[in-house]
Amino acid sequence: MNYSKRLALLKFVLYGSSLALILSLFHHQVIQGKDFRQISERNRIRLIPTPAPRGNIYDRNGLLIATNRPAYHVYITPEDFNPKDLPELSQLLDMPVEGIREQIHVPRYKSLTPVEIKSDVSKEVAMQIEERSPNLAGVFIQTDSVRYYPWHYQGHTVGYIGKITREEYETLDRDHYGLHSVMGRAGLERRYDATLRGEDGGRQIEVNAKGQQLRVLSEKPPVSGHDLTLSLDVKLEQALLPLIKNKTASIAMMNLKTGEMEVFLSTPDFDPNVFVEAGKDEERIHILKDKDRPLIHRASYGSFPPGSVFKLVTAIAGLETGKITRNSSFFCPGYYQLTSRSRRFKCWDSGGHGQVELLSALEQSCNVYFYQLGRLIGEKDLSRYAHILGFGEPVPFEAPASNGLIPSAQWKQKRFGEQWYLGETLNFAIGQGYVLVSPLQILRLVGVIATNGNLVQPTLIHQAEESVQKFPQPIANKEVFKVIRQGMLQVVESRYGTGQLARIDFMRLAAKTGTAQVPPQKTHAWFAGFFPYEDPQYAMVVFVEHGGSGGLTAAALARQAVGLWKDLEAADRKFQKPALPALSLEPYL
Template sequence: MSINYRFIEKTNLKYERRIKVLVGVILFIFLVILIRVGWLQIVEGEKFLRLSQTARLRLIPLANPRGLIVDRNERVIADNTASFSIGVIPESLENPEKTLLKLKSIFPDIDLRKAEVKVKKVKNPFRPVVLKEGIDISKVTYIEERGEEFPSVVILSQPVRSYPYGKLLSHIVGYLGEVNKNELKNLSFLGVEAGDLVGKMGIEEVYNSYLQGEKGGRQVEVDVYGRVLKTIFQKDPLPGDTVYLTIDVNIQKIAREEMGNRKGVVIIANPYTGEILSMLSLPSFDPNLFARGISGEKWLELSRNPENPLENRAVRGEYPPASTFKIVLVTAALETGKATPFTKFYCPGYYKIGKRIFKCWKKEGHGWLNLKDALIHSCDVYFYQLGLKLGVKNIIHYARLFGLGKPTGIDLGSEKKGFLPTPEWKEKLYKEVWYPGDTANLSIGQGYILVTPIQMLDLISAVANGGYLVRPHLVKKIVDENGNTVFNFTPEKVKKIPISKSTLEFLHEALAGVVKRGTGWRANNKVVKIAGKTGTAQLAGDKNPHNWFIGYAPADNPKLSIVVLVENKKEEISIAPQIAGRILSRIFDNTEK
């Protein structure tokens, strides 16, 4: 018993030693905790207090509505609507599979596998994961009414640009896209940040600084789910200005209907002010596609389309002017005195320069013609000879006076300037002299010369308005949210072309004759008398020709000038004057009623 007792004594001593070690270890780890917490709270307390506050304070950008774009009758062309997307907050999502399955039953195109990966691999589980964008308002209300059935499901709303007329006005209004680095440099002073949408084309681009407005912001205290608890500071958003266009949607619609499924351009303007009432480039695209961010697939489809639907042919298409250029030759001939209205040339249907034979479009020939009849019937042989008599320098000089070879200055970005050839240019590029044959080709608007439809509008407007080159434009005025006009387009006459009154009168008579009894007879109609000039542009290769009509109406008191260009339509020769006639008759028919 005593042995046993000593044994207990001994083990208890060992036990005591071990317990002391244990107590030491435990006290040590509690001390570690105490020091650590003291460090966090006392030494670094200030820092964490600041962190705690910044985590709770958030700057919520307040989206400002982008300015509207309206036509001359205040019909809204570019509007703002709300777009809804649906998302989930992964942090509080207790049964992701079930919730996702339930959402899929409402939105069948949610990819369950992808969505699950998205929800589970999220970096910040407190930020909503967007599962589907652009959802229907009816589905929004469906889900909102059944909130309890959809825990952690949130509906996010954002403003989105909408273009009620879709394809009709695409090249004029343009479209929006995410701001790129270069644009950011120029736009950052407006508060534009990466990820914002800015105008990428057309009016949206050119007048972006007016349309953009200014974003507002609200500094708020939020909980971890982003619920706003208290507003601390607020800066109200500034809506963008309203841009009033010179466009008349009704006229645009008429032009669109008359062009049918053809490719080409229609421009209609006031020849005195340069106000453009209609500008149509076909084929076109739907700018609404870009409003929510276009898919890569759709973008490739549009940008690689060989028919270039994204290109505004009215200002960026370069074509040979063909016979419409004969207006320039007539003016040059009369102004320089190289010819009079009575100058006659004979047309046997062809003309020989050296060994080369230049044909007239009329094989059997026109016989003897004076200047007026030559223009009315668009006799090529007459103009070969007139051109040779004038010389290339005079022709190019008058072409320049009419504004060819340089941009018109229309308020649309990236306008092309066409091309006027000179002998110096040809020698430099081809190491070849300028042949008389080149002059002959130039005289009928073929060869190297290129013009844009908007340049031809300027040219024919100058003929109609008494010789003034006016700058074509699309914006009438810009009005801010308080109704103050911040920009007003005052019609400016770029310059007076030195054309005498008699030359203008001669042109007016001749161009009226073109429609009355010449190549433009298809433009004839019962409503309005039209004056103008046709053209058929021969293209290199085996392509079908383009068909031009440039003109104005009424012939004796011009109110509108018009350019119609139809691309590649062999089976419909002289379709352009016919379309111009139909469009103008419908416009004047409407205005008279």
């Protein structure tokens, strides 16, 4: 090959290489330049979420029931964090290395999202981390808040919040929940989560090679959640709580004009802060394993034999079906037999009440009268009227509420494969046997009686929609309720009344007591009534599990409760903010 050909070949190779290099540079700098810029920006831009303050919950007089207190939280951006710093961070946070490693172990595409490692650390710890931040790449402190419940007995009603899990995050609406969002886990916090939650904000920041913030590029402020005002009167509840503090019991008091629950207590109670604060594992386990089931609100979610308070239902059914009038009487020798050779169904007074008409039967709670009335009415109509009056049915209510159980021949056949016996009708008529109710259902029954047949729907929300409604069809003639109210008045006012321990000087109460037998040889104590008698304003139910006699235990508690209510009438209840835990968040950077 001559010199000119070799020169031409060399030029071709040089020109070809240059062209290839130019094309490659053009491809990378022009065609792929946008992608490289995005990768570069990805490595220096971070999105830091700013959680929205959750709305406060107040009682009817403006007292805080649930609020937020300031706190320091420790976050790590996995992309920026150096695993060699794990031992130092473990020591600062008093956390095992593996615990931190597990939390920051996320897929690559999530490595730029900050992960909360520990919440609510002390100011001292927060300052130590900030001081060492030049040597702890990707670790930073976020000033946020923690939910706080000033009144520690409110766990049943208000509930509590909790952080969402990673599994939940994958299924929740990303427009409303972030990786570190909290949500209502129980009670009203859960029911009204969408109202209380608010809308999170965030900051777009630029960081250096060590993950340290250089400047804020943009910021979207969070939008606070809406507040919620409850019907509860905390000051009154605080006054009544000692009455049942060492019992397994409940007290509920409802305004008959509005349906608003001003008292809604259940014991044993629990402090909802235990389920929010870190480091409370042992206390949470103790609550969950407690045999007295403190997580159950006995007023709404409990189901119990009603005993003699159910005689109100039997009396209404008897009058409305025409089986009896107010003057109808039966003889009580202290027991009742279906036949001369059958078992004896006992009256609580073994000596008997003699000849008894309806008002005296209610007043003295004569079992024999209601055995015979139940036999006349029959299981079908007893069950029908119980359902009409709201038993065995869902209760529209903001907190979890039990349906209870109203038995029938059809139910027993389906449940046990057995026929219904007449003796079971007798027990049904006095609130024993299979029948189960909640104190909230009994409270509604009292509301129906006190208001001449209106349905007063209980509510936990202050100034809710109209709660006093008419039944689609009248339950009973107004004269029926007039008779029942008269009988309930005699329960308290008469010298033979089973509820005479509830009698007070300044006001007339009307009520029905109940002593429900439960195995093994124990009794629940009930008192269900309304006041004042002449112009009913409030319905009230006192229930004490294994509390003995309704006429002794529950009636005495009811008397004390009404006395305390009188001492704290609405005009004397002043707005008063409870003191919140002091925690300074002054700048220290």
